[in-house]
Amino acid sequence: MTLAEPVAAQAPLVQRLLDGLAAIGADPPGITREAYGRGENEAQALAAAAGAALGLAATTDAGANLSLRWAGRDPAAPPVLIGSHLDSVVQGGNFDGAAGVVAGLAAIAALQAAGLRPRCDIEVLALRCEEAVWFGLGLIGSRCLPARLPPGALDLRHARSGKTLAESISARGGDPTRLRQGTPLRDPARLGAYLEVHIEQAPQLVEAGAPVAICLANPGNVRHPFIRIAGEDAHTGLPHRFRRDAALAGADLMLALERLWLEEEAAGRPMVVTIGRFHTPAERHSLTMVSGRFELSLDLRAYSADHLAALEARLAAIVAEVAARRGVRIDLGERSAAAPGPMDPAIIEGLAAAAAQAGLPGQRLNSPGSHDANNFAASGVPTGMLLVRNRNGSHNPDEAMETGDLMAAIAVLVHWLAARTA
Known part of the structure; x- marks a missing residue:
């Protein structure tokens, strides 16, 4: 048989x-x-x-x-x-x-x-x-x-x-x-x-x-389930130069991470970026308010420990750049990782x-x-x-x-x- x-x-x-x-x-x-x-x-x-x-x-x-x-x-x-x-x-x-x-x-x-x-x-x-x-x-x-x-x-x-x-x-x-x-x-x-x-x-x-x-x-992955961005609540009529808009900072961060992903793939280094949560706080957001708070989650994936470490370094640089340009604070919060x-x-x-x-x-x-x-x-x-x-x-x-x-x-x-x- x-x-x-x-x-x-x-x-x-x-x-x-x-x-x-x-x-x-x-x-x-x-x-x-x-x-x-x-x-x-x-x-x-x-x-x-x-x-x-x-x-x-x-x-x-x-x-x-x-x-x-x-x-x-x-x-x-x-x-x-x-x-x-x-x-x-x-x-x-x-x-x-x-x-x-x-x-x-x-x-x-x-x-x-x-x-x-x-x-x-x-x-x-x-x-x-x-x-x-x-x-x-x-x-x-x-x-x-x-x-x-x-x-x-x-x-x-x-x-x-x-x-x-x-x-x-x-x-x-x-x-x-x-x-x-x-x-x-x-x-x-x-x-x-x-x-x-x-x-x-x-x-x-x-x-x-x-x-x-x-x-x-x-x-392997590096995860930040609760990234918090703190800017300043303001009236919707506030001119751009005065704003510390947490929602736009969140958008900048997400798009910068996508650019990183595409650059890495083009260089033959497979990885993945996933933004699972992406929102202004439901109890505070409003049609007529610039949001001073924003939250998102991040999952970074790559196939070697060295690559993951390099991506984390890039993440830190991106966070610093977005925070400075938008006048906000970005707290990556809790971190977990899988090898x-x-x-x-x-x-x-x-x-x-x-x-x-x-x-x-x-x-x-x-x-x-x-x-x-x-x-x-x-x-x-x-x-x-x-x-x-x-x-x-x-x-x-x-x-x-x-x-x-x-x-x-x-x-x-x-x-x-x-x-x-x-």
Whole structure:
């Protein structure tokens, strides 16, 4: 029996899990699975039940991440982790993150159906709170494992419940006291590999007509969720030379950042600028007032730590120039960062060989998004990712991954695991 048959046999399991996750998160017109809330908790329970049916051992770590472990033949062999997240943005889609957890479970089911048992443990991880919408900080579950939570993270408050991250973790069986020690929950040097399957968040695979691609790198990011500009409220008739207009300063800042983006791309240095929030304060703005206050958010992304550092330096210069020219103060406020995630060259080649065995093209792409894989790669764990074709982008109700495309990614994953863990 080839691996194609046991992989194909998992299609009903995959569809049942995807449908179950959609029912848990149903929030018309989209999907909401709140981190550390009902949606994420019930999704973890669904994954745990599927793992139990496969004979996997379930444990919860200090960050309240769920691990489903299939014991290998050699307990001393470094384990292979397959992970992703189950939370979503508010009224997003069903597949961002969750497809990767489903893929891990289906891959183990396929290997079991093929009569194979791995040399090392294989673990499926359902990582907590990948989406930054809940605490203003993303990748929280995967930050916990290698002790990459930034200072003060456990005191951040949940956007809905108002609980601190420490309180949220404790309520779900985690141990924030252990996290405050700042030592890894898992020693990166003792992990054999981390693999993640994730929907693509750009239409590159739709454009290429390919169901799956091997990821080359994920960008890191620097985020400022609450940039505040302070100028001076004034009458709308005030001549230009007297104005300290915070709204125009915000516009200047945004356009200067776009010019930076285009310059960097033209020079062959891929990056992204995103302004998510951009507004005068709703309680103060008026048709007949020059606004002395303005707020925006900023997400800068690039594929190397050096490039991110250079972009931050450029950001500081742009902020100083705009503030001086407009006569305003610009406070960048809170800062969070995620390290870039270059994929392991040996895993990239191994996944390419696995794709060939599965009869699939070995398309190779950068991911436009930061993922939990970033934290493993930044900690020295050999890391790989597969990107699954997905129409209409992500973080919206119109995510449109086809189950057949996820099955293609599972086939690549199974062939890689069979070779890697023989």
